[in-house]
Amino acid sequence: MIVLIFKVLLIIILFVISLGVAAYATYGERKVAAFMQDRIGPDRAGPFGILQPIADGVKLFVKEEIIPNVSDKLLFILGPCIFMITALMTSAVIPWGTPMVYEGTVLKLQVADINIGILYVFGVVSLGVYGIMIGGWASNNKFALLGAVRASSQMISYELAMGMSLIAVIMMNGSLSLTDIVDQQKGLNWNIWYQPLGFIIFLICAFAECNRTPFDLPECETELVGGYHTEYSSMKLGLYLFAEYINMFISGAVISCLYFGGYNFPGLEYLSSVLNPNLVAVISFGALFTKALFFVFFFMWIRWTIPRFRYDQLMKLGWQILLPLSIVNVLLTGAGLTIFSK
């Protein structure tokens, strides 16, 4: 019973945190963009513009809602819902911190500790394509359709290299469960030191999966108006935009779990021997949260640094460079494992 209540609570907290992070990531993005371009950024709503996301949310809610008559109404509404749900669902298997203890019951800070955690992340992220594809298709607009086609082919192409780079991690840690993978990266014994190439491949693919610059072709304004969400307005558009930021946050958390030790940080062991486990859980959650937020910042940093790829360059990079590289990485990892495990 305690476990059930705890899990429900955890789900609600994660839901709120994801939405909050997404809302403030929009604010952060504008601030980061402004600072990188020697500007000030939003500063009117509240001190330092801190209420800007709320103002944006209210604006999106009260805007006129337009559903084109030529669109497929059901699918048109379904599109953003699927995108949002898949974005939120990914966080279910991430181990957010060390276990908590309540009246002798050990409570894992993880909604579902399934032994194929990584595959789950993969599956759910791929489902996100449906949100985009259905939205673009149902809009009955050529730009939306083109954007959706681009998005789906791009995500499918980059999933291959991403999966390949993951295989190397799985080979090293010998488990598909995210809990195990994180557990094995105690202290500073992070996977990044053993898998630098794999990390770079994974990171690049994560950019493509999140449709972020330099791979934001599905919504590139210069060619496709708004891409797959051209016809969307009001909060449906808001869902698409928010989901993108949730995706960024979650992929930041996944990257931290896979390559940067998740909630581990040097000194965690010492802390857990002297402090109350619940406090340690909160601190370790803070560590993972910081790492994830750093990646959110990193995504923004890249966005305001490099321009967009051309579509053929994108495909070439995915199929001709990243995929072979990731296969080489798998081979190298295998060779390394056989040599060093003897």
Next chain:
Amino acid sequence: MQRLQIKKDMMQLTNRSKVVSNKEMSFKEKLYIPAILSGMGVTFKHMFKKSVSLRYPEVTREFSPVYRGMHVLKRDEQGRENCTACGLCAVACPAEAITMDAAERNKGEENLYREEKYAAKYEINMLRCIFCGLCEEACPKDAIYLTDRIVPTEYKRNNFIYGKDVLVEKIDERIDITKRKKEYTID
């Protein structure tokens, strides 16, 4: 040969032009990542640079002395209108933006108008005006000046025809035009 060289030099007005080359990229360049990292360094440095933005309605940027904005019809120290409706500004105006009606000053109006003839109506069509400042240069009476005020936007075209009510400066709110005074106009 030498002439060609000179011609080439003359063509180059700035030293910012770059020769475009289609050379093959070296392996290091093809990796992209060093280039991306250095680009990220540049953007990161800019995060700590001073912002060039001004918080506009509260802080305004100072205009240069040669800025030519909305006109003002000046009064002299005693508050009398300088303009004598000579029409030279209207003649000088390349956009034909100025129209006026002259009237004779009556007895008892000496404290209103400096000269014996004055402009009963004086209108500038701000949509026609190109803010060239020729009216200011033409004026023999030191009466019209272009200031650093901005002509505000309007919804109706008619509202852009500014009459004396807008153009003539208020007695208690003098508009400073010392920046625009040229040596030969200071008397």
